Amino acid sequence: MYRALIVDDDRAIRYELKKSPVFGKNKFLVTGEASDGKEALEKVRAEEYDIALVDVRMPRIDGIQFIRELRHSGNDLCVVIISGSGDYAFTRQAIRLGAFDYLLKPINPGELNELLYNARLFLEKKVEHRTLAENTSRQLAESLKLPYSVQDEADLFHLIKENSGKSVIFSEALAVRLANFYEGDTFKLSIILENSYKNLCRMLLSEMPWLGTLQFKGPELSISPSADTGSIVAAFTCSIKELSDFIGNMHISGTYPLIKLLCEYFIKNVEGRTTLEEAAKVLNYNSKYLGKVFKEVTGESIVNYITKIKMERARCLILSGKYKTYEVSEILGYKNTDYFTRLFKEHYGHTPLETKRASR
Template sequence: MNRILILDDERWVRTSLRRVVELTGLPVQVVHECADGLSALDWLKQESVELILADIRMPIMDGLAFIEQLRQIGGRQDVVIISGYDDFSYAQTAMRFGAMDYLLKPVEPDDMRKCLGKWLERNAEAAEQAGMPKLDAQEQSTFERVARCVREGLPGPLALKDIAAQVHLNPSYLSQLFKRHTGKAFSDYVAEARLEEAKRLLSRTSLRISDISDRLGYADLAYFSSVFKKYTGLPPSEYRKRCPQPTRDICCREK
């Protein structure tokens, strides 16, 4: 069952969206609701979902800012923007920020069914192309627990045997599980998570690059810069300069 998070500041809208999702009859389940983007980001630090339905207009943190911050912390969940504004510019902006689709309120069951059906089909095709078999429910739950341990363990050292001990698994089994689910080795997954954390620290804090390198466990600044450039296409200093203006404004407010 694919897990969904609903994000809207109005309770009746969240209730309505939950019901519309249920009416599609598709293998999806709404597992949680949040009233703003900030509380959703906090919840996602401990939990995992595959899809997020997010309102474009909310207090504290709106849907677009939420997508931006989600990507900054390494979140790869797909996001569908829900809006009461039938304006192409809104849809265009949402797509530019990384939304996979754009639905208008009130969302009809047929529209939701088409949206979710397209999403499920795309995911199935991606898994087939990658040659990765589907995980059963128990394996999926296990992987989510491990991914959460990785997120919570950053920026410290993360060894496969230590994570395996935390979730009471054999390290060899855990290594195979990661390969089946992500198509990559555990060490590569951790390396990417570490670099996503580096991106977040560069864009949202004023820490010196050398401090970020040390914080993430890179003993040599030049090596960190080389790895970061290979991953993003930019050296850390240039990435920080090109940080999107909305994020830089957030940085300033947090200082």
């Protein structure tokens, strides 16, 4: 069972939520409650919770400040904001700070049920990733007897996944440490770093299997054993940066759960006619709200993002050699092949046909 904390200064709402059967139905157990953000922070520090349903307006510390304090301390607790219909600005701010979702008062049992169902899926993936990362890192470290802790690779994976600039600094320090350990044996160093990098890409695909739609394998990393230590370290660090940049470019880091869910939907449904309106229906959000939040968080419009991932998929289909340009255009929902070709050239600098010829 996942442990839930309810935070609201209205005792009636806390009571109503605690008695709701949809928590148990979705494998949640309400194990704590608080009347304001200050009390909630104290409870989170003293006990472990998987999710917190938090009122946006409360005395002492409100819902927004509660999330800020959590994230500042490094706590990635799944937070759901409870807000009134007039609290749009606060709700938007909470989503930007990393809130998983929001509920409007008065709370509808059906909406609560759907939210808890989605939250359970999110938490299950989170647990799976953590277990996979720990097991994989432990096996790799034990088999190769690497001079770094089991946790190091899991930490690097987390930094990459969050598109953190620290991933480059961390990977360089890790590679230098390995280079010093192997005392100039560039053959061992190159093999180990290549294996570690491939493992990181596999971990990413295990957590986000829908990236397979784009035939994601990660940026290429090929190190010549005859290269000097500095070149090997630089190549590894550069590939880690490219991998982290890819996560940022696709907006699939875990920093903003709603944005990640939206981008996941678009990538899964990249073929055919892909629209914000359809995504909004599936995710049970207002399309205008999603468009605004996406633009504010990413700095990119939904239309540009959909075009970008369609071009990524188009390149995969073209390089497969199985399709003609007009067929790729139709698969991706473009009725006009000339328009599709123009978009592709604007994105890559060359036409689909030139891309196919260059790959031969």
